[in-house]
Amino acid sequence: MLQNSDSLDCLERLIDLNNGEGQIFTIDGPLCLKNVQSMFGKLIDVAYTPFHAVLKCGNLSSDVQVFPRPEPVVIDEEVDPLPKSINTELEIVGFIDIADISSPPVLSRHLVLPIALNKEGDDFGAGLTDDIEDENSASQIAGKIPNFCVLLHGSLKVEGMVALVQLGPDWHGMLYSQADSKKKSNLMMSLFELGVEPLPWLGKTSQLGPISDAKENPYGEEDNKSPFPLQPKSKRSYAQNVTVWIKPSGLQVRFVVSCPSLFTKAYMYTTLSYGIVD
Numbered sequence: 001m002l003q004n005s006d007s008l009d010c011l012e013r014l015i016d017l018n019n020g021e022g023q024i025f026t027i028d029g030p031l032c033l034k035n036v037q038s039m040f041g042k043l044i045d046v047a048y049t050p051f052h053a054v055l056k057c058g059n060l061s062s063d064v065q066v067f068p069r070p071e072p073v074v075i076d077e078e079v080d081p082l083p084k085s086i087n088t089e090l091e092i093v094g095f096i097d098i099a100d101i102s103s104p105p106v107l108s109r110h111l112v113l114p115i116a117l118n119k120e121g122d123d124f125g126a127g128l129t130d131d132i133e134d135e136n137s138a139s140q141i142a143g144k145i146p147n148f149c150v151l152l153h154g155s156l157k158v159e160g161m162v163a164l165v166q167l168g169p170d171w172h173g174m175l176y177s178q179a180d181s182k183k184k185s186n187l188m189m190s191l192f193e194l195g196v197e198p199l200p201w202l203g204k205t206s207q208l209g210p211i212s213d214a215k216e217n218p219y220g221e222e223d224n225k226s227p228f229p230l231q232p233k234s235k236r237s238y239a240q241n242v243t244v245w246i247k248p249s250g251l252q253v254r255f256v257v258s259c260p261s262l263f264t265k266a267y268m269y270t271t272l273s274y275g276i277v278d
Contacts, residue, residue: 052115055149057092057163062148063115064090066189070110075194084194086167092152092175094164094208100228101162101174104199106190112175113187114149153177153187164205165189170196172205201229 008024015022025043027035050065072083156163157177165173171194179185192198196206211217218227 053088053090055090060148064149065113066110091166092163093166095161098160108191110189112189114147203230
């Protein structure tokens with residue numbers, strides 16, 4: 001058994017090296033079919049159960065499931081960091097062009113699927129039916145029911161825009177259409193980093209507003225310009241006309257590539273910064 005061997009200590013050591021992220025599932029009791037099924041049931045509940053939420057935009061709403069389940073996020077800069085999870089009510093706060101959002105850094109990406117409900121309130125997509133005919137009939141009925149999630153997906157795909165969604169206090173993400181092939185696309189959700197300004201070139205999310213509130217159309221009368229990226233108030237002599245959000249770890253890699261002769265010192269400083277002594 002794993003509990004009685006040295007392998008368990010090695011696996012626990014690997015989790016410690018991974019900043020405590022991960023979990024070990026073992027069989028409780030003697031090795032039999034029932035205990036094995038129980039262990040895999042725990043694994044499914046933790047890692048493969050979708051996250052159920054309500055997607056809202058004004059008076060429109062839709063029950064959705066998000067897969068894989070978003071993991072809680074811990075901010076290292078806080079004195080007593082606590083895991084922060086996204087809300088079960090995802091509210092769309094605005095829309096923006098794909099060109100303006102560009103390719104932002106995200107914590108994770110998730111697939112968003114609608115949940116069709118029948119008159120009794122049961123989920124059509126929650127489980128597999130034993131009868132194929134019943135499953136096909138349920139799918140046909142679900143396809144005829146109007147769904148805001150399907151409407152949103154089609155609108156974002158046609159208009160070439162993304163939807164900014166509120167995940168929690170000072171936490172946002174974006175909904176967008178991603179194509180797997182020429183004929184198939186999916187509604188995806190990406191989670192931004194926590195903070196009031198997750199994307200520097202957009203500024204603070206609380207200061208974003210509709211075009212109608214602006215004195216002049218920021219995109220021009222012929223829609224031939226964009227107000228993004230935001231320019232800094234003070235122009236420095238070394239400033240370039242590009243958007244930069246490289247983290248310190250990325251700067252270290254670029255430094256090593258540009259100065260290979262200093263690879264040894266850069267490697268030593270990097271390992272010490274991550275707490276690796278040996």
